[in-house]
Amino acid sequence: MHTFAVSTRFLRRAAMAGAFLGLVPFVPQPEALAQGPAFQSPGLPKRSTVGQTTRFSNEFNPAFGFVIDTVADWLDRDDGAGETDDGFDVKVRLLEFNAAGYLDPNAWGYVVFVSDELEAPEVEEAAIELTGFAERTSVKVGQFFVDFGKQMQQHVEELRTVERPLALRTLLGDELGGAGAQVDWWTPLGEKTPLRASLGVFGTLVSGHEHGEEEEEGIVAEAPELKALDELSFTARVTALTELGESQNLQFGVSGRFIPEFTFEDEESGVESSGLSNTVVGADLTWGWADSTGNRNATVGLEWLTLTGDVAAEIDDPLNPTALIVSDDDASGFFVFADYGFNPRNNVGVQYSAVELPEDGGADASEIEAYWTHSFTEYRRLRLGVSQLDVDGGAEDLRVYLQFTAYLGSHSHGLNW
Amino acid sequence: MIRPKWILALAALSVCSFLAPTAQAEKKLAVVATIPDLADLARQIGGDRVDVLSLAKGTENVHRVALRPSGLVAVGRAELFLQVGLSLEHAFVPGLLEAARNSRLEPGKPGLVTVSDGFEALDVPADVSRSDAADVHPMGNPHMNLSPAAGRHMAGRVLAGLIGVDPEGKDVYTANHRRYLEALTEAEARWAKLGERLKAKKIVVYHREFSYFAAAYGMEVVGEVEPKPGVPPTPSHLAGLVKVIQEHDVCAVLTAGWSNDRNVRFLGERTDAVALELPTMVGGNKRATSWIALMDEWHERLADVLDPVSKDG
Numbered sequence: 001m002h003t004f005a006v007s008t009r010f011l012r013r014a015a016m017a018g019a020f021l022g023l024v025p026f027v028p029q030p031e032a033l034a035q036g037p038a039f040q041s042p043g044l045p046k047r048s049t050v051g052q053t054t055r056f057s058n059e060f061n062p063a064f065g066f067v068i069d070t071v072a073d074w075l076d077r078d079d080g081a082g083e084t085d086d087g088f089d090v091k092v093r094l095l096e097f098n099a100a101g102y103l104d105p106n107a108w109g110y111v112v113f114v115s116d117e118l119e120a121p122e123v124e125e126a127a128i129e130l131t132g133f134a135e136r137t138s139v140k141v142g143q144f145f146v147d148f149g150k151q152m153q154q155h156v157e158e159l160r161t162v163e164r165p166l167a168l169r170t171l172l173g174d175e176l177g178g179a180g181a182q183v184d185w186w187t188p189l190g191e192k193t194p195l196r197a198s199l200g201v202f203g204t205l206v207s208g209h210e211h212g213e214e215e216e217e218g219i220v221a222e223a224p225e226l227k228a229l230d231e232l233s234f235t236a237r238v239t240a241l242t243e244l245g246e247s248q249n250l251q252f253g254v255s256g257r258f259i260p261e262f263t264f265e266d267e268e269s270g271v272e273s274s275g276l277s278n279t280v281v282g283a284d285l286t287w288g289w290a291d292s293t294g295n296r297n298a299t300v301g302l303e304w305l306t307l308t309g310d311v312a313a314e315i316d317d318p319l320n321p322t323a324l325i326v327s328d329d330d331a332s333g334f335f336v337f338a339d340y341g342f343n344p345r346n347n348v349g350v351q352y353s354a355v356e357l358p359e360d361g362g363a364d365a366s367e368i369e370a371y372w373t374h375s376f377t378e379y380r381r382l383r384l385g386v387s388q389l390d391v392d393g394g395a396e397d398l399r400v401y402l403q404f405t406a407y408l409g410s411h412s413h414g415l416n417w
Numbered sequence: 418m419i420r421p422k423w424i425l426a427l428a429a430l431s432v433c434s435f436l437a438p439t440a441q442a443e444k445k446l447a448v449v450a451t452i453p454d455l456a457d458l459a460r461q462i463g464g465d466r467v468d469v470l471s472l473a474k475g476t477e478n479v480h481r482v483a484l485r486p487s488g489l490v491a492v493g494r495a496e497l498f499l500q501v502g503l504s505l506e507h508a509f510v511p512g513l514l515e516a517a518r519n520s521r522l523e524p525g526k527p528g529l530v531t532v533s534d535g536f537e538a539l540d541v542p543a544d545v546s547r548s549d550a551a552d553v554h555p556m557g558n559p560h561m562n563l564s565p566a567a568g569r570h571m572a573g574r575v576l577a578g579l580i581g582v583d584p585e586g587k588d589v590y591t592a593n594h595r596r597y598l599e600a601l602t603e604a605e606a607r608w609a610k611l612g613e614r615l616k617a618k619k620i621v622v623y624h625r626e627f628s629y630f631a632a633a634y635g636m637e638v639v640g641e642v643e644p645k646p647g648v649p650p651t652p653s654h655l656a657g658l659v660k661v662i663q664e665h666d667v668c669a670v671l672t673a674g675w676s677n678d679r680n681v682r683f684l685g686e687r688t689d690a691v692a693l694e695l696p697t698m699v700g701g702n703k704r705a706t707s708w709i710a711l712m713d714e715w716h717e718r719l720a721d722v723l724d725p726v727s728k729d730g
Contacts, residue, residue, distance in 0.1 A: 105523070131518065132520075135493075135518065135519070135520065136493055136517070136518045136519070137518065138518055186493070186516075186518075188490040188493060188494065190490075191487055191490060191491075192485075192486050192487040192490065193486060193490070194486055194489045194490050194493070241486045241489075242486050243485055243486050243487055246474075249485060249486055288483075290483040292474060292476040292477070292674075293476055293477055293478055293674055293675035294477045294478050294481045294482060294483050294675065295478065295481070295675055297483065343678075344478075344481060345649060376649075377551035377647055377648055377649075378551055378552075378647060379547065379551065412511060412512065413507070413508050413509065413511070413512045414512045414515070414516075415484065415489075415512040415513055415515065415516040417516070
């Protein structure tokens with residue numbers, strides 16, 4: 001007599017498969033194809049004939065665009081322990097190549113390759129946006145920048161300042177991208193207030209990279225290669241935008257980034273600590289004004305965020321490391337800015353950011369920056385700025401920079417809110 | 418660790434959004450127009466059956482329209498979206514339509530109407546290259562709404578668009594359209610008379626918003642304040658333009674509210690030409706209350722400035 005034992009693992013897999021199959025009705029269904037599949041025999045493409053589109057046709061090619069971002073700066077650095085240095089540097093900070101095109105009427109995709117300082121390019125984003133869902137809903141899948149606050153969705157050369165604000169790059173990273181899926185939905189609240197919400201699920205959000213910064217050995221955060229469902233990272237954002245009279249608007253938003261499982265590892269010794277988690281939550285408030293012609297405009301904004309949980313780690317003994325001491329703490333930061341466009345080609349602004357440094361036992365750091373941005377045309381921009389970074393204990397950087405950014409090829413004017 | 422209070426806050430916000438009151442008072446066809454000129458036509462032809470909102474204000478530079486939250490809400494609800502096309506609204510419409518995610522307004526659907534379709538565009542570039550200009554419009558000069566001949570064409574496209582999404586209103590729309598064409602015919606007769614006084618007159622313009630109007634009456638554009646569309650003037654270009662104005666005895670430098678800047682003032686100070694600021698959209702000044710009134714304003718003021726003798730005589 002045979003007994004049929006159903007293992008827990010089998011049930012879990014069946015539940016997963018069922019969950020995925022349950023999503024099928026919500027996936028945009030293509031219309032019936034007039035012709036058969038492109039490849040009739042596995043691995044053997046049909047030979048094209050004269051008068052047909054071929055692999056050499058470019059009618060369906062994606063649109064291409066390039067960005068060249070060059071920075072020339074003078075830096076006066078004091079580490080607070082008597083070491084000082086200063087000097088000039090000029091570099092092509094990044095080259096960005098992007099391509100975008102429709103897959104079908106219900107989906108479009110894009111890919112962004114970035115080369116830091118002319119190094120080998122890396123894929124920064126590669127995602128498909130599915131648009132055939134219910135009203136005002138879209139789903140993005142692939143590798144992309146997460147929806148957090150007002151700036152993390154943007155590439156660094158698109159920012160108002162030469163670098164991302166200190167609080168963001170300290171608590172979230174210079175860029176925060178991940179592979180996963182994100183649902184985005186919005187709805188009107190009355191006649192003048194749209195409200196938008198997004199929820200993203202990602203394999204991991206612990207890693208990131210910084211433009212123009214060399215990788216340093218030390219303690220790094222890593223996500224497990226294989227994860228249980230409750231070990232996936234996720235993001236959430238809710239924001240509302242409303243009008244104040246004819247020429248002003250106000251936006252408020254709250255965002256969260258949650259990493260339920262990661263490991264700190266000392267790359268040199270291999271010592272690690274696992275089973276860690278942390279969370280960043282933030283709130284942002286932005287006010288905007290434009291005159292009746294649209295030539296003059298002003299924007300003032302504030303964004304506050306706090307990191308809680310396992311925020312940093314250090315080795316127990318630098319000479320003979322045996323374990324990591326993990327700080328279960330919190331660290332907060334904010335930035336505030338004001339930007340004024342006094343005509344369509346010139347903007348001036350100032351930004352102040354302050355943050356508690358998680359890895360320095362909560363030491364405070366602050367950065368103030370002032371800039372003037374001149375757009376020769378829509379596709380060429382020159383920015384002159386000065387920034388001062390101060391860290392508790394005496395370390396400080398003074399930086400004067402010129403940033404020249406050029407856009408080639410296709411471009412768009414997206415709506416980021 | 419996710420804090421329960423944050424989850425509760427997010428959930429509460431989502432629930433509130435569902436419960437929020439929406440305008441249900443009177444079911445009218447929701448029409449969004451990119452510019453006030455098209456909004457005017459939609460109101461004239463749609464009459465009481467439509468509720469119309471314009472995204473741009475009449476005083477704005479149509480190439481730099483700032484999005485207002487009410488615009489996004491309206492586009493999200495719109496049943497008919499009217500745009501000029503020819504990339505005129507490139508700076509704000511594609512991103513807005515993408516963000517609004519209104520399936521009724523997707524390309525190919527009857528809810529998305531491009532009024533320039535079928536209108537013969539001027540200045541269609543032989544080669545699409547930014548070596549020719551910063552603002553390159555591959556399909557031609559996009560300011561077709563400022564052609565005195567455009568009213569009839571735009572009204573026809575608006576009529577077709579309204580019937581396309583609301584066939585039940587066909588009789589109303591057709592009757593309103595007929596009345597509009599009668600008013601337009603009377604206006605065109607006025608414009609033809611004034612246009613006689615504009616023939617072969619030489620002008621300098623800031624931006625190529627005036628090309629269709631100038632072409633309609635055989636006016637000669639001898640110079641442009643922008644060396645190329647989208648490129649600001651340099652001092653040497655302005656110095657050259659002073660010579661051009663003097664050599665050609667140009668009476669007027671035509672500019673819009675958004676472009677009436679120190680460069681235009683410089684030309685006015687260095688030459689005898691008048692800086693003539695004209696509204697470039699309905700609502701651009703107090704007189705331009707409709708597209709026909711906008712065109713009346715253009716014809717009358719240009720005739721007064723470029724041919725004052727005939728007026729006096």
